Amino acid sequence: MVLLPTLAKGVIVRRPGVMALSEKLQADGTAIDTMRHLRDRYGPEPVRLRITGRSVAMLVDPADVGRLLAESPEPFALATKEKKAALKHFQPHGVLISEGTSRERRRELNERALRPENVPVDAIVRDEADLLTRHVMSTGELTWDAFAQAWWRVVRRIVLGDRARDDEQLTDDLKALRENANWAFLHPKQRDLRERFQRRLDEHLGRAEEGSLAAQPGDLAGQVPHWLFAFDAAGIVTMRALAIGGRGTYGILESARLWPTTPVILRESTKPTRWHGTWLPENTEFVVFAPFFHRDPDRLPYADEYAPEIWDRPLDPAIVPFSGGPGVCPGRDLVLATGSAMLDALSEHLAFPKLTAPLPRTLNHFGLRMHATPTGTRVS
Numbered sequence: 163m164v165l166l167p168t169l170a171k172g173v174i175v176r177r178p179g180v181m182a183l184s185e186k187l188q189a190d191g192t193a194i195d196t197m198r199h200l201r202d203r204y205g206p207e208p209v210r211l212r213i214t215g216r217s218v219a220m221l222v223d224p225a226d227v228g229r230l231l232a233e234s235p236e237p238f239a240l241a242t243k244e245k246k247a248a249l250k251h252f253q254p255h256g257v258l259i260s261e262g263t264s265r266e267r268r269r270e271l272n273e274r275a276l277r278p279e280n281v282p283v284d285a286i287v288r289d290e291a292d293l294l295t296r297h298v299m300s301t302g303e304l305t306w307d308a309f310a311q312a313w314w315r316v317v318r319r320i321v322l323g324d325r326a327r328d329d330e331q332l333t334d335d336l337k338a339l340r341e342n343a344n345w346a347f348l349h350p351k352q353r354d355l356r357e358r359f360q361r362r363l364d365e366h367l368g369r370a371e372e373g374s375l376a377a378q379p380g381d382l383a384g385q386v387p388h389w390l391f392a393f394d395a396a397g398i399v400t401m402r403a404l405a406i407g408g409r410g411t412y413g414i415l416e417s418a419r420l421w422p423t424t425p426v427i428l429r430e431s432t433k434p435t436r437w438h439g440t441w442l443p444e445n446t447e448f449v450v451f452a453p454f455f456h457r458d459p460d461r462l463p464y465a466d467e468y469a470p471e472i473w474d475r476p477l478d479p480a481i482v483p484f485s486g487g488p489g490v491c492p493g494r495d496l497v498l499a500t501g502s503a504m505l506d507a508l509s510e511h512l513a514f515p516k517l518t519a520p521l522p523r524t525l526n527h528f529g530l531r532m533h534a535t536p537t538g539t540r541v542s
């Protein structure tokens with residue numbers, strides 16, 4: 163019940179219609195309250211559910227979240243049965259669903275390639291932000307569509323190089339492929355679309371353009387689809403950060419805390435494990451429902467506020483917008499660099515009204531339309 167709204171929103175691709183509806187219903191809010199109720203009723207032990215014959219355990223204790231993430235990938239594997247089913251058509255070689263030594267190799271490649279210093283992030287963002295700023299000054303408002311167009315140009319340049327800047331087809335195809343992956347169990351493989359996507363991607367990667375991630379050594383082809391796609395979440399987080407007056411890397415982190423773009427973190431145990439005195443069997447699927455831990459008013463006085471200062475102090479082990487432990491998002495620093503550069507570049511010339519506390523528990527980014535006033539600083 164808690165998971166249903168999250169699944170409908172599109173674990174793999176966010177669907178505009180469903181997002182608008184869940185904002186109306188404040189779906190995450192209902193799920194958070196359900197989790198609070200379960201915790202109050204059953205205490206800190208993981209809540210056990212039986213779903214289609216699987217042993218599923220939802221964590222409710224923040225310390226348990228810290229342990230689960232720290233003890234990955236052994237005995238808590240990242241590549242769970244559900245993740246494999248959802249992604250196998252689309253990213254058979256992605257690190258997300260890799261195991262054993264191929265996981266180690268791919269993980270290492272990701273960590274090395276995704277360092278922000280590998281790409282001139284600031285210069286690329288500034289370029290595209292200037293163009294967007296001019297557009298916003300002429301219309302008087304910033305819409306999601308205008309933002310997304312600029313964002314994807316930034317992403318294509320960072321990942322594949324300047325010559326991929328205008329290849330909207332590539333990222334549109336990727337989106338269409340992922341929409342089908344949402345219903346991984348039902349959809350036949352979309353071969354033509356995938357071939358076209360792969361062809362274009364290979365062309366871009368073949369150039370190995372200097373100043374882009376494509377110039378990094380190693381077999382990137384299996385990883386890049388996930389990189390491109392994961393930047394979708396980074397754009398959403400950045401736009402939401404603008405809406406709360408967020409600045410710098412803490413602005414991005416707060417936006418991702420308040421509205422986690424990976425609301426569900428999953429692990430599967432490779433052996434029986436003990437929790438608060440109870441043994442849970444091997445192959446238990448562990449679920450961390452991040453919105454509950456990030457927005458729990460019983461525990462966090464700042465639950466529904468923009469509170470960048472929390473990132474200055476030792477953090478609650480269950481505030482995990484980028485996950486944690488050995489499985490932490492390897493793109494985290496790149497996302498923080500890109501998102502905060504965009505916040506800074508846009509805020510230099512434009513001022514936007516801020517959402518105030520209590521911040522809504524669901525925020526439909528597709529519907530964001532922000533009135534903008536020039537700050538008086540000239541665009542170069």
Ligand code: HEM
Nearest residue numbers: 257258389392393395396399424483484485489491492493
């Ligand atoms: C706001 C933006 C993003 C957020 C909030 C985010 C969050 C996450 C989270 C929570 C996980 C871990 C899931 C788990 O523990 O099972 C993850 C994994 C991953 N992320 Fe990100 N991510 C973002 C953007 C990106 C970007 C832009 C890239 C690449 C350019 C990226 C690359 C990866 C990869 C490769 C993994 C898999 C790691 C593994 O399985 O070892 N992420 N991300």
